[in-house]
Amino acid sequence: MRDVVVAGVGMTAFGKQPDSSLSGLATEAVDSALADAGFHGEDMDGLGMIYYANVLSGLLQGQESVRGQHALSRTAVAGVPLINVENACASGSTALHQAWLSVASGQVDAALAVGVEKLHTDDKAQALAALTSVLDQERLPEVLAELGAAGGGSVFMDFYARAATRYMEQTGATRDDFARVAVKNSEHGSRNPKAQYSRKLTVDEVLAARPVSGPLTVPMCAPMSDGAAAVLVAAPELARRWGADGVRLRAVVVGAGRRGALGELLPAAALSAFEQAGIGPEDIDVVECHDAAAPAELIVLEELGLCAPGEAVAALRDGATHIGGELPVNPSGGLQSRGHPLGATGLAQVVELADQLRGRAGARQVGEPQAGLAENAGGYLGPDAAAATVTILSR
Amino acid sequence: MRDVVVAGVGMTAFGKQPDSSLSGLATEAVDSALADAGFHGEDMDGLGMIYYANVLSGLLQGQESVRGQHALSRTAVAGVPLINVENACASGSTALHQAWLSVASGQVDAALAVGVEKLHTDDKAQALAALTSVLDQERLPEVLAELGAAGGGSVFMDFYARAATRYMEQTGATRDDFARVAVKNSEHGSRNPKAQYSRKLTVDEVLAARPVSGPLTVPMCAPMSDGAAAVLVAAPELARRWGADGVRLRAVVVGAGRRGALGELLPAAALSAFEQAGIGPEDIDVVECHDAAAPAELIVLEELGLCAPGEAVAALRDGATHIGGELPVNPSGGLQSRGHPLGATGLAQVVELADQLRGRAGARQVGEPQAGLAENAGGYLGPDAAAATVTILSR
Missing domain, CATH: 3.40.47.10 (Thiolase/Chalcone synthase)
Known part of the structure; x- marks a missing residue:
């Protein structure tokens, strides 16, 4: 090739x-x-x-x-x-x-x-019903039960809420940490003229916002x-x-989910992408990842091997994932602040990385990055996503 | 490659x-x-x-x-x-x-x-509405007017009716010829245990059947x-x-339609496929083509370069495109008799060709073909299809 x-x-x-x-x-x-x-x-x-x-x-x-x-x-x-x-x-x-x-x-x-x-x-219910069509329709009752779907909201936020709860149990992460992700990404988004939201949020604001599912509140979730x-x-x-x-x-690797498998999809795709690219996690200077809900950003960084297991929270708290930190994550504002038009999202991540690598990211430029990684996930096969991709770009 | x-x-x-x-x-x-x-x-x-x-x-x-x-x-x-x-x-x-x-x-x-x-x-209207969703929704009234869509039926049959009328004007083909295509394919389908229809039709029967659009009657059109x-x-x-x-x-070539272009799509795709395959139209021994309506079989054979312009009708009348003829076309029964489950059709054509080339086509085996061609078309970009593919297989 x-x-x-x-x-x-x-x-x-x-x-x-x-x-x-x-x-x-x-x-x-x-x-x-x-x-x-x-x-x-x-x-x-x-x-x-x-x-x-x-x-x-x-x-x-x-x-x-x-x-x-x-x-x-x-x-x-x-x-x-x-x-x-x-x-x-x-x-x-x-x-x-x-x-x-x-x-x-x-x-x-x-x-x-x-x-x-x-x-x-104009019909929010229509949009939410459309999102539900992404689930396996032949076993929908079973899938909704598996998700503990609260009903009325996006089933995907039920999915992320369950993942968030597991992550809290495993790592000691708190709701405050998830709010910190949303705050960081809102700050990044405020520097991006193409982002859906430009207002910087505070942790208190995020925690006090309307609950969506489990530990998640509205500003922790990607908008329509x-x-x-x-x-x-x-x-x-x-x-x-x-x-x-x-x-x-x-590298651009499409990974496949498998029903019943948890936590296999991204590590395998990342391994394959790093092998194809001929570089390792330590070479990545900037990341765009699929933070459809705030906790996903932390989980994903660990599954990609960019943070050791359980250590994404410390990286966040220390500011390492902020613009100006050691490994800036979602400088565009991510799905939460830049926005998440489903079919466009994975390409918008690459737009951001290409601009960062060429020093064209304006107020959100993260220094002089040599290599960037984008992660994009989709669908639900239970208990993980149905597909995910890992893309690696470099100068 | x-x-x-x-x-x-x-x-x-x-x-x-x-x-x-x-x-x-x-x-x-x-x-x-x-x-x-x-x-x-x-x-x-x-x-x-x-x-x-x-x-x-x-x-x-x-x-x-x-x-x-x-x-x-x-x-x-x-x-x-x-x-x-x-x-x-x-x-x-x-x-x-x-x-x-x-x-x-x-x-x-x-x-x-x-x-x-x-x-x-159970709801035929729902299925027909779904088929209409294939047209450009942002200019639907314009597209329906362009098709002279009769309404109530499949808009695609309005598309094929227009093409059939043009073809009749250009070549002198008659409604009887279109009926002959349907009769041939019903006879082929009667030999195929996986075909939707197994009954052999007569020309009179086809002509007397319920009209669909323009010169087309029900048995000239692919079923649901x-x-x-x-x-x-x-x-x-x-x-x-x-x-x-x-x-x-x-070779498998995906051709692209272009709004306003008529009759460019298939000739270009075929040319490219023959070039890739390193063989020519004269080497093709068996064809599966996209006869979503009977006249399309004739039009397509000419656009692919398998019959000279205006000569597909003579080939049909002479029996050349029947099983046992010089160039058997749609030995499976084609879309009209084998059936047309949209996403599966293009692959069913290749199933048929692979079986023919391996001598496994049972009662519909067309001798010992060395090379076969499949043509599959989709969508409407006005006045032609939006996409088409040409596939060439050989021993």
Whole structure:
């Protein structure tokens, strides 16, 4: 397999965008990624495949099929072969994996990964029902019982609440720690003009907010977001010809969950990604991870091998995971503050890492990082996620 | 890229299967493909990726996301990294393309493509509405007007009716010819124990049946079907180790439609597939094509370069496309008689070709074919399909 670079990245602002359309969001992100790469869409120079990620437009916008072809039919890249991919909240990074494979294999010289989602609806119950459709419908009562689903809220927050409770028992982490994650990420998000939330929270505020499930309160949970993100990958010589300021895409690994297995998914995917990248956890300077709920950030850092078991809490308390700390985590604000438009999230993480590695992250720049890691997870197979990806980028 | 073989194929019977589940159908097809390859699922010998194709389980079964992970969670292949792909009625062959790429690139030594669909519901209106969700929802009124959609039926039959009318004007084909396609495929289907329909039709019967749209009557149109199909691809040396009776997967090309373009999609995909395969139209001995409506079979044969423009009708009338003819087309019965469970269709075509090439097609065996071609199309981008694939297999 040959080397692949991220040649250009782009994203829309994330948030509540009732007047936007799926195609409008997709177009903005794609145009921005192409421009970033110095790529001239008109001549389709080497761009041979597009992978499009979306999770819920079937239930929320009635757009069930060939979603990407429709969303991109009025852009410069219309007519490039396109495959729609889906892996729940890990769909965006799954699209990136396929784009990487297309270029790494030599099949095409450039490929585009695009993720788009519109979650906001006037009918919150509809959106929550749509989220439940991610669970195994053939055994739904069993799965809801397994989750201890409180009902009325997002079943995924029941999932994270259970994981949080286990983590508290195992490590001595407290609700205050989960609030600290939310506070840190709100501070990071306040530096990100594309983030859904810009207000800095306090620990007291987070703890006093409306409870969601178990130890979780509203600001500890990712919001419902609209948005799109796009990543253009290419063979290094092609990216150079465009004049792109590229970063190396060292690994994108899609890991698989297995029913009944807990805590196997991420460690295996991370191991495989580090092996593919030829670097280790100690080489990672900045992380974007799937903090769909605050405790997940701590759990994930340990499962990825970036913190020793039980030590993510100390890293958080010491400020190591803040911008300016030893290992900044979610400088973008993470899912909690940047927002979480499902299919776009995994690609937005890569947008952030590419900007950090190129020193373009403005007020949230974390020094001069040489390598970054993104983790993106999706679905529920009980008691863990159904899929997860680990992506490693470097200068 | 290295050589890839189809090491094993499997499918369920297609038809109305109200008591089946998505996971039950998927399991049957997968088990059968693994057994055909002599592959022992228990040791996951080289099987590194699964691509899962489904189009409408979101709207019809409420299963919107990580569909493959759920459908396969109780099979021998649970826990293998899985990516859900979608390209409307071309989803199955799109999954095959990705499986091919995974093995051809050397990323993994074996990959599985699985397609599953349950279209039958007690509420026919619900199923037809679900099919309409395949159109561009952001410009639906415009698209429906463009299709001259009669309403009440499948919008796709309005699409095929328009194409049929154009074809009649261009070539002098008649409604009788379209009926002849349906009659031929019903005769082929009567030889296929897995086909949805086993009754042989007559031209008079087809012409006298209930009109659907334009020149089309019910037996000229693919039915609503439930079913699953699976194709296991592998590196040749691995397939040999399993003792598989494999066939070579010479090309799988995903073509892209472009709004406003007519008749470009398939010729370009076919050209690219023949180039990749290193053989030409004259080398093809058997064809499975996307006869979602009878006239499409004629149009497609010409667009693929398998018949000269305007000559598919003569080939049909002469019996060349019947089993026993010079170029048998849809020996399985095609979408019209075998059935059309959307996500499974493209893989069922490959199941048929693999069986034909290995001399295992029983009463519908077409001699000793050396090479076969499958064509699968999906979606509508106006005035053509949104995606299409061309697959070439050989001994």
